Amino acid sequence: MSAPLSRPKRKNPLLRTRLPTIPPMARSRVAQGLTSAAACGVFALQRCSECAQVQYPPREACVNCLSARLRWHAMDGAGELLARTAIRQGQELYFRERAPWRAGLVKLDQGPTVLAALHGDCAPPPSRVRLRLALDRGGQALMIALPEKDTPHMEDDPLMRETSSDAKFRKALVTDAKTRTGRAMVEALVAAGADLVWAGYAEPWKPSPQLDALRELEEVTPVPLDVTDESSVRELAGSIGAKVDIIVNTAEHHRANAITSPGVETARAEMEVNYFGLLRLAQAFAPALRTRAADGAAHATAWVNILSVYALTNFPQHGTFSASKAAALSLAQALRAELQPSGIRVVNVFPGPIDDEWNQLVLPTKLSAEALAASVVDALRRGIEDVYPGAAAKDWLERFEDDPKALERELAR
């Protein structure tokens, strides 16, 4: 049984803040297939399309029949732990700081032997374990071996904390809490054990029943934040930037606007919030977030962008909105690259149509604000970085991955 995490002590401001280190990043291109799977929370290995041999480590030629047709397949990670060690003297700073680092050799039922990081609750070998693919602090795929059955507080094991961004005992900022999505997000973070959630609100003269409801929660502190106003963003970063551990950017401007509608005002307003808003937030908050990525047990850990599945392929009925989300996705990729060396995870969420007033005329299935918020908390807990919540988003993704041109034509109808 893992020792339950206790509330971290208040930081002594006289002590130097420990700087972040990350595990080794170098991988071959073929090994990035593991990262693709881990990014979505899937356990996948290469399987030969000709002889069905399952392979690990990732290969360019089948170990059995030499075929080049190796495809990634989601599969079961059950296996037997054969041997284990606890490394007390790794060569990289990341592992030295986290010694002893547990590792073991696992014989998968699917065939190959896998060197995996070991959860502390795994029974001594020989014992049954479950392998999962997680993302390590550098954002690369990591094989982790979990005990065969869940154990109490297993999410508090150091390995799980290293590969996830659980909101427990952390401080979060939700950039726009005045929408149903924003409110659901704040409530979900509080329910997940966040210490404090700053609930951003713009246009204070406009009444908001959502924000009013949040004021009732003791963990919630409303803060003024208008992402279209650089000084507003900087001011908030100046007051809470050195404390926030998780940023969830829910600020969004959305109109059902086709690109042939006259004028550029709607498009410009969407870009101001969806694209420039993210850029302003990144410039104001990312530097401090980066330096606090190893600041105690509840260190800074994640940046979540609520994007849209329309960012993948334009949905012409919402043409300008789709374009602004595509721009935001591109920016989010750059943000991920910039935050990666510090170990801060950028989580991109690609919902299909959310069940709100701006999607009134979109046919079901639509995603509830609560389901969206739950998917974010789940992604933080499981260490996933690309999230496609709900049936509609998964349907779009499957179509996109299968044939992006076909999806373009389907959406044109």
Added chain:
Amino acid sequence: MASRPYEDVVVAAPVTIPYRRFSIRGAHWFLGRALAELVRAAGIRKSDIDGLAVSSFTLAPDTAVGLTQHVGLSPRWLEHVPMGGASAILQLRRAARSVEAGDADIIACIAGDTNQVDSFRQMTSNFSQFARDAAYPYGSAGPNGSFALLTDYYMRAFGATAEDYGKLCVAQRRNAAANPLALFRKPLTMEDYLGARLIADPIRLYDCVMPCAGADGFLVMRKAVAKKLGLPYAKLLGAIERHNAFPEDPIQFRGGWALDCDALYAQAGVAPRDIDFVQAYDDYPVITLMQIEDLGFCRKGEGPDFVRRNSFTVDGSFPLNTSGGQLSMGQAGAAGGHLGLVEAIRQLTGAPLGGAVEKARIGLVGGFGMINYDRGLCSGAAILASSGAKRGKKRR
């Protein structure tokens, strides 16, 4: 088809460039010193060396060919053997057939590496594609981590204890006492061994070889050439190599020796009981246990019992790693496998660095290398005999 026996192939002029923990010199310096020492020891001109085999981890961006221009050699035969601790045996096998065939007359087999602060980390972090993708990100322990897992498994599967591993380490340290080139000569007790800090459970400090800088070398030639030069020599009776043996084993508990052991003794015309000493590849004691089993000195799983029944000292039963082995001398990178081979030549020519094995006629040398992912891929072994030795009695 079985390998033909070696015809009048001999090894001579064992040289060692003294090991040191760190060096500001490059690999070229150590390999250059080894060549110079070979020329001096054999009393030949540099240009008499018409074949060259080179192994080094830190020679990059050069390979053997770059070294020829660096040291001004124009060999008619050249090998680069990047196979770590198996390189000595592999160099020997390739050189032996080439001198037999007349492709070269005098082949210098050298290996060496420098060791600079942080160079070992750089080497292990980019050791192989599988290591970089699937081993190094799991604790960055390099060989310590890999051998910890094999050691853990071997203990569970075959009942080896920490004391069994410790006995080998303590015995080798005793052998090192008389060797002026050993980096560790201070006596080691079982209490010291068991009380040392854990490095990667269950491996303790004295289970781990120490990376260092240095070089070793020897010459391969036909017997007639050695006699003409007036060089003391040892005869090559047999040699094997195997790569990626037993891929179906889920974890390594045996090396390629187990596949080729019979062929080795058949080619050499001797039996395990004819062997007077063994220079096992010993960067961690578990691999020594595997060699004892897989090279026919006892059955698989009987290694721990064999350890309990023998002393492994130069003057005791089953003399093992008579110069102290890598565990006491250090591991100069790719020269790790050469260390045992040059010590075998020294024992068989009556000029050991430390204590002499009495009436040493036939010796066996193991090589092992390249933990590509979860196991060592290369294994090799050679049997050498003193110039006066007859072939074995075949009492097996």
